[in-house]
Amino acid sequence: MAGELLNVDYGIGGITTHMKPGMEGDDLHSETMIVNFGPAHPATHGTVRIVAELSGEKIVDVDVDLGYLHRGFEKMCETVDYNQVMPYADRLNYVSPIINNVGWCLTIEKLLEIEVPKRAQYIRVIMSELSRISDHLTCLGASAMELGAFTVMLYMMQARELLWELIEYVTGARLTISYGRVGGLKDDLPADFGDRMLKAFEGVLHQLDNSDRLLSKNRIFIERMCDIAILTGEEAIDFSLTGPLLRASGVGYDVRKAFPYSSYEDFDFEVPVGKKGDNFDRFEVRFKEIYESIKICRQAIKNLPGGPIKVDDPHITLVSKDQVYNSIDGMINHFELVMYGVKPPKGDVYMQVEGGNGELGFYVVSDGTGKPYKCHVRAPSFIHMGAVRKMLIGANIADIVPTFGMVNMIGGECDR
Amino acid sequence: MQIAILVAKAFIIQQVILGLASFCTWVERKGSALIQDRIGANRAGVYWNPKNPLLKIFTPIVKVFGVLGVVNTLLNDAIKALLKEDFVPEGTSTFMHALGPFMAVLPVFLAYCVIPMAPDFEVAGYTIRMQIASLNTGVLFILAMGSIAVYGVVLAGWTGNNKFSLLGALRASAQMISYELAMGIAFATLILSYGTLDLYEIIEVQKSGWGINPLYYPTGILSFIILFIVGMAETKRGPFDMPESESELVAGYFTEYSGMKFLLFWLGEFAEIALFAIILTIFFFGGWHIPFVELPEGVWWAALVGHGVLMTKVVFFCVLQIVIRWTLPRFRYDHLMNLGWKGLLPLSLFNLMITAAIVLWGMNLS
Numbered sequence: 001m002a003g004e005l006l007n008v009d010y011g012i013g014g015i016t017t018h019m020k021p022g023m024e025g026d027d028l029h030s031e032t033m034i035v036n037f038g039p040a041h042p043a044t045h046g047t048v049r050i051v052a053e054l055s056g057e058k059i060v061d062v063d064v065d066l067g068y069l070h071r072g073f074e075k076m077c078e079t080v081d082y083n084q085v086m087p088y089a090d091r092l093n094y095v096s097p098i099i100n101n102v103g104w105c106l107t108i109e110k111l112l113e114i115e116v117p118k119r120a121q122y123i124r125v126i127m128s129e130l131s132r133i134s135d136h137l138t139c140l141g142a143s144a145m146e147l148g149a150f151t152v153m154l155y156m157m158q159a160r161e162l163l164w165e166l167i168e169y170v171t172g173a174r175l176t177i178s179y180g181r182v183g184g185l186k187d188d189l190p191a192d193f194g195d196r197m198l199k200a201f202e203g204v205l206h207q208l209d210n211s212d213r214l215l216s217k218n219r220i221f222i223e224r225m226c227d228i229a230i231l232t233g234e235e236a237i238d239f240s241l242t243g244p245l246l247r248a249s250g251v252g253y254d255v256r257k258a259f260p261y262s263s264y265e266d267f268d269f270e271v272p273v274g275k276k277g278d279n280f281d282r283f284e285v286r287f288k289e290i291y292e293s294i295k296i297c298r299q300a301i302k303n304l305p306g307g308p309i310k311v312d313d314p315h316i317t318l319v320s321k322d323q324v325y326n327s328i329d330g331m332i333n334h335f336e337l338v339m340y341g342v343k344p345p346k347g348d349v350y351m352q353v354e355g356g357n358g359e360l361g362f363y364v365v366s367d368g369t370g371k372p373y374k375c376h377v378r379a380p381s382f383i384h385m386g387a388v389r390k391m392l393i394g395a396n397i398a399d400i401v402p403t404f405g406m407v408n409m410i411g412g413e414c415d416r
Numbered sequence: 417m418q419i420a421i422l423v424a425k426a427f428i429i430q431q432v433i434l435g436l437a438s439f440c441t442w443v444e445r446k447g448s449a450l451i452q453d454r455i456g457a458n459r460a461g462v463y464w465n466p467k468n469p470l471l472k473i474f475t476p477i478v479k480v481f482g483v484l485g486v487v488n489t490l491l492n493d494a495i496k497a498l499l500k501e502d503f504v505p506e507g508t509s510t511f512m513h514a515l516g517p518f519m520a521v522l523p524v525f526l527a528y529c530v531i532p533m534a535p536d537f538e539v540a541g542y543t544i545r546m547q548i549a550s551l552n553t554g555v556l557f558i559l560a561m562g563s564i565a566v567y568g569v570v571l572a573g574w575t576g577n578n579k580f581s582l583l584g585a586l587r588a589s590a591q592m593i594s595y596e597l598a599m600g601i602a603f604a605t606l607i608l609s610y611g612t613l614d615l616y617e618i619i620e621v622q623k624s625g626w627g628i629n630p631l632y633y634p635t636g637i638l639s640f641i642i643l644f645i646v647g648m649a650e651t652k653r654g655p656f657d658m659p660e661s662e663s664e665l666v667a668g669y670f671t672e673y674s675g676m677k678f679l680l681f682w683l684g685e686f687a688e689i690a691l692f693a694i695i696l697t698i699f700f701f702g703g704w705h706i707p708f709v710e711l712p713e714g715v716w717w718a719a720l721v722g723h724g725v726l727m728t729k730v731v732f733f734c735v736l737q738i739v740i741r742w743t744l745p746r747f748r749y750d751h752l753m754n755l756g757w758k759g760l761l762p763l764s765l766f767n768l769m770i771t772a773a774i775v776l777w778g779m780n781l782s
Contacts, residue, residue, distance in 0.1 A: 033579060035583075036579075057583075057750070144745065148657065148744070148746030149744070149746075150448075150452070151448075151452050151742050151743060152745075154454065158453060214743065220655055220745050220746070220747055220751075221745045223748065223751050224745065224746075224747075224748050224751070396748060396749065396750060397664060397749075398658075398664050398748045398749055399748075400664065
C-alpha cells in the first residue's frame with residue numbers, strides 16, 4: 001500500500017478522484033479524493049509532501065514523501081576533516097544546532113577515547129539545554145500558529161529571541177553557530193553570562209506563562225489536540241520513536257537519563273511522561289521539558305566548575321597562539337592540526353545524544369586519516385516520519401496540521 | 417427630489433460601509449500587531465518631504481497616518497491589489513470566476529439597505545430616514561441576504577478548479593447553512609419580544625433607560641450570546657475560519673484568486689463584520705440612543721449625534737470580534753458542526769419557547 005498513492009501523477013490543478021477496490025458496490029456511489037499537501041504547502045514547514053486520500057474530510061490513506069531537502073550531509077562529511085563537519089552539523093536540526101555540534105564532538109571524542117574537562121562539559125550542557133528550549137518553543141509556537149493561534153507563536157518567538165540573543169552573546173552567531181570543537185569548545189562563556197541567562201529565563205518564563213494561559217486551558221485547543229493521532233507505548237517503540245514523541249506515549253526513555261553523557265548525571269531533573277500518547281500529551285511533554293531544561297541550566301550555571309575548556313592535547317585541540325609563535329613544536333602541532341585535522345584511531349563508533357526531537361545518533365567509521373571514512377546520522381525526524389501514516393489514517397483532514405506540527409519534522413535533519 | 421435624496425442616501429451609506437470595512441482592515445493589521453507585541457504596518461507614508469509648500473501642510477498628517485499604518489493598509493494595499501496580475505486558473509470559466517467575489521460581496525452590501533443609520537430628521541420640509549429601503553420586514557431581508565452570500569463562496573470554490581478551494585467552499589457552505597438555522601431562530605426570538613420586524617421601530621423601542629432592554633428580558637442575554645457566536649461564524653472569521661484555514665486549505669475558497677478579486681473577498685468579510693456589529697447594536701444595545709439621554713427629534717444635529725453613537729457602538733463590536741479572532745485558535749470542522757447543531761440550535765429553540773411563553777403571558781417590550 002505504501003507508495004501506491006505516490007505512483008500516480010496527480011498534477012497540480014483539477015479534481016482527481018481515486019477509486020478504491022470494493023467501493024463500487026456501495027449503495028451510495030462515492031469516490032475518494034486525493035489531495036497533495038506540499039511540497040509547497042503552508043502546513044508543511046520544511047519541504048515534505050503528504051499525499052492524502054480523502055473520503056469527505058476523513059483520511060483514508062496517507063503517503064509521506066520525503067527527501068526534498070537532501071543535501072548529502074553524510075557524503076559531504078567524508079570530504080572534510082572532523083572539525084570542519086561542524087558547520088554541516090549545524091544545518092541538521094537548524095533550530096537546535098548546538099546539540100548537533102555536541103553530538104558530533106562526543107562521537108569523535110568517544111573514538112579518541114578522551115573526555116573533555118568538566119567546565120567544557122557543563123558549558124555544553126548549558127548550551128544544549130538553551131537549544132532544546134528554543135527547539136521546543138519553535139515547535140510549540142509553530143503548531144499553535146497552524147491551529148490559528150498566531151499570537152501564541154509570536155509570544156514564543158519573543159521568548160526564543162531572548163535565548164538566541166544569549167547564544168549570540170556566547171558564540172557570535174544566531175542560527176548556524178558551529179560552537180563545538182572536537183576536544184572542547186570554541187570559546188569560554190563571557191563573564192556575565194550567568195546573570196544574563198537568569199534574566200533571560202525570567203522573560204522566557206513570562207512568555208511561557210502567557211502562552212500557557214492562552215492555550216492549555218483553551219477548550220478549542222484541547223479539543224483539537226486531545227485523542228488525535230494516538231500511539232501506544234508499544235507502537236511507539238515498534239516505530240523506534242524517541243524523544244518527546246516516545247515519552248508522550250508513556251515510555252520514559254531519555255538519553256540524558258539512560259546513557260548520561262557530558263555530566264548529565266550531575267543534574268537533578270525530571271523526565272516528563274505522557275499518558276495517552278495523543279497530540280496533547282506531546283504538547284504537554286514538550287512544554288514541561290522547557291521547565292526542566294531551565295532547571296538544568298540554573299543548576300549548571302550555579303555549579304559551573306573552573307578550569308580549561310579544551311583537552312590539553314596538541315594533536316586534538318589547537319595550542320595557544322603564544323606557543324604557535326614562540327616554540328617549534330607548537331608551530332608544528334598547529335600546522336598539522338590545521339592541515340590534516342584530528343586523526344582518531346581506526347575503528348567505528350556510535351554515540352547518541354538527546355536532541356530536541358529525540359535520540360540524535362552519529363555513527364562514524366574512521367580509517368585513521370583526518371577525514372571520516374563513513375558517517376551516518378540517526379536523525380530522529382526521519383524515523384518519526386515513519387509513524388505519521390499510522391497516526392493519520394482515520395483522522396480528520398484538519399488533524400494533519402497539529403500531528404505534523406507535533407512530529408516536528410525538521411527538513412534539514414530529516415532529509416540530511 | 418425624492419430620487420436625489422435616495423441617491424444621496426445610497427452614496428452616504430455606501431461610504432459608511434466602506435469606511436467601516438476600511439477601519440476593520442486597519443484594526444486587523446495594526447490592532448493585531450498591538451496584541452502580538454509587533455510594530456505592524458508603518459512603512460508607507462512615513463517618508464514625506466515635498467518641495468511644494470502646499471503639500472508641506474499635510475506633512476504632520478501623513479507622518480501620523482504613516483506611523484499608524486493608515487496609508488499602508490488603506491491606500492497601498494488597494495493600489496497593490498489593483499496592479500497585481502488578475503490570475504484565472506486553467507480550465508475554468510473566466511466569467512464565473514469573476515462572478516464569485518462579486519456574488520460574495522453584493523449580498524452583504526445589499527443587506528445594508530435596510531439598516532437605519534441615524535434617527536429621522538427634517539431638511540427643507542422633507543423628512544429623511546437614513547435607510548435606503550424602509551422595509552417593514554428588514555430582519556427577514558438581512559437573513560435572506562445572509563443566505564445568498566453562500567452562493568458567492570461556493571461559486572468561488574468551484575471555479576477555482578482546485579481541490580483546496582473546493583474543500584473550503586464545501587466547508588463554508590455547510591458552516592453558513594447550519595449556523596443560519598440558529599441565527600434565524602435567535603432572530604425569531606427577538607422578533608417575538610419586540611413584536612416588530614422593522615429595524616427602525618426596534619431601535620425606537622429601546623429609547624428609555626439604559627437602552628439595552630432585551631438584556632433585561634430573561635431570554636435576551638441568551639439570544640445575545642447565540643447571535644454573537646453565530647455572527648462570528650457567519651462572517652467566517654475568528655475561531656470559525658475553517659473555510660479559509662490557511663494551514664490546511666492554503667487559503668480555502670479564495671486560493672485561486674489574486675489582486676482586486678482577492679481583496680473583494682476581504683472587503684466583503686470586513687463589511688460583514690461591521691454588519692453583524694450593527695445588528696448586535698440595533699437589537700441589544702439601543703442603536704443610536706445614549707443611555708438616559710433623550711435627543712430631540714427631527715433635528716439634523718441630533719441625527720448626526722445619533723449616527724456617531726451608533727458608530728461608536730459598532731466600532732466597539734468590530735474591535736471585539738477582531739480581538740477574539742487574534743486570541744483563539746481555530747475550531748475543527750466537525751467540532752464546529754457539533755457546536756452548531758448540538759449546542760446552538762437546541763439552545764436557540766429552547767430560548768424561543770421560553771420567549772414565546774413569556775410573550776403569551778403578556779410581557780412585551782413595545
